[in-house]
Amino acid sequence: MDIPPLAGKIAALSLTALPVSYVLNLVSELSHPLGVVLTSILILVLLLVSVRSLSRGEISYDPLYAVFAVLAFTSVVDLLISLQEDGYVVGFMEFYTKGEPYLSTAHGVFICYWDGIVHYLLYLAMAGAIQKRKRYRNLGLYWLGSFVMSILTFLPGNILGKYSSEIRPAFFLTILYMLVPCWAGVRIFKQSQAPICYTPNMVQEEHRKSLLQRPVDLALVIYLILAGFFTLFRGLVVLDCPTDACFIYIYQYEPYLRDPVAYPKVQMLVYMFYVLPFYGLAIYALIFPGCSWLPDWALVFAGAIAQAQFSHMGASLHLRTAFTYRVPEDVWAPVFLCNLLYALSPHLLASRCLWRPTFFLKPQSPDLMAKHKKLN
Template sequence: MELSPLAPRIAALSLGAIPVSYALNHVSVLSHPLGVVLASILILALLLVAIHSLSHGEISYDPLYAVFSVFAFTSVVDLLLSLQEDGYVAGLMEFYTKEGEPYLRTAHGIFICYWDGTVHYLLYLAMAGAIHKRKRYRNLGLYWLGSFIMSVLVFFPGNILGKYSSEIRPAFVLIIPYMLVLCWASMRVFNQSRAPTCCPPTMVQEEQKKGLLQRPADLALVLYLILAGLFTLFRGLVVLDCPTDACFVYIYQYEPYLRDPVAYPKVQMLVYTFYMLPFFGLAAYALVVPGCSWLPDWALVFAGAIGQAQFSHMGASLHPRTPFTYRVPDDAWACFFGCNLLYALGPHLLAYRCLRQPAFFLHPPPPGTLAPDKKRQ
């Protein structure tokens, strides 16, 4: 989607996070955890005032414009944090990782910040640009929602259950407004009207008459969903300490990161088991039975979710911040990378297929709709 003329203005405003972070890093009061929380709230309030004064018309048209603008600012902060932890920059975010959220120093924390500072940042600019041009951004919003929800579902329970649970600071309470905004944004994005489809009733009827064997791409996707579902169940059993030899070999020779006491990989596999596994089954059903109009939307949501999750999981499995014992062994690197990359790629191919050729998933045309066309013939 083309960025609007206002998107660069939002980008410029978000880049203000760089001097702000540098200045706050040298304020002595931020050496106290409560000072970090108060400073964060003050900055967000001032940022909202600035956004409202610059973009009152856009906010009146769609209040999510303000949300995307604020989140673009926090995305730049997250990118600075990850670059600092990897040693590319210095003197910007030490105060926050020390007194605000020390669990962001973990490999998982670093990679969710990379994702937020790149993929989410571009999505915020694109969606804000769409609002300025009064265009739809529902598909982008659904992908962002899936990605954002997955990040929250894994990161915050992992903070409570993992080895960093004793280092939770007052900044952790900022999750409450995040969750409230997420619920509100979800409802607004889903309630947006869908883009009109260019599928005439005759095309819908012809597509829905085809069996699975006549749709080789769908057949390949169904086979993928079955295999991905089995892989999801297997890794769920692995983190639940299944005593079988296969689980023991896998966790020690292929993905030892699943044993890391930070708890993020365990929570990630359980989220996969309880959410991705049912979706794989339902999606396979929707590729066989025509008229499942819910699949295109939810395929986008789950594509965003698994994209964020696999990026963080794969990156953390290989990152030097992860103890050597829990990193992927050199002789298993190709197998680990190949399986996890395919696991991430499949839902994106499914979403692309649903958006590219949606006729199979549309509601069947009502009886009598095709009668006039037949008479003309």
């Protein structure tokens, strides 16, 4: 897959978040919750007008260009929030974090880092692909999973955690973000896939191989089974399972799962109710041929788990997490290794699907195979 070029116009426009944030922070009245909401809406409108005037051709070709432009701007804002909360910059986003105190949590800081770095680069790459009229379906699916996962954890965590009584009007702007992946996801899934250069005979031959004849797939199945057990175990841990193993794990290995901010608990429940079923379906698709849906959804879940594990692992070690809930130093290495291996599992699966997708292609009918043989 060719790497799309980065979009220069969007990059330049997104960097205007630096002076805008600095100027707005000087106006102390904006610390009022309603002022933050009105200012955010005004900036969004002005940004959309600017994008439309600068990139009419790209927007008419693909409306997601405007979405990526706006989200790139917000990514720079999120990066400023995380850098400010960690003390690397001052005087930019104090007026905003006063209205959204949950962004000052360790989890909030790390989702802002992820959005400000990984999502930002994805927006530039996808916008650059639109400018060059190239495909960006794989990047879009990875971003979609990452974006949705951040919302699925962050919003419920804000409502259920210790900051639930401090929700301000600006929080409802975040809820509007839920509409973005719905619309963008439909458009991305409808995009044409890269041309497949495999003959029906190659597909048929690959379908005849058993799991034992595909050692890479066999190793992936075992890997996913272990990841599934780890997913189920941590889900039971946050549900206060009374077994000794769960008690020992939550107090001696990952006490962050008890943090009253509720993000880690919500994250483990999202894993158990969404990721665990996907692992079961992926194992099925690795055993039985013709599951053409797996390559796309493997990319979606790879992005989702990458974002989730980055935020979870980072927050469990961050100084903003109370010492009682941080991973103990004597078990830091095995806990980090387990979480890292867990994050790698969907990426290995997605790599396998992109590397040799023949096994997942649907078998062709005898008529089509006969026609192909006649043409050749």
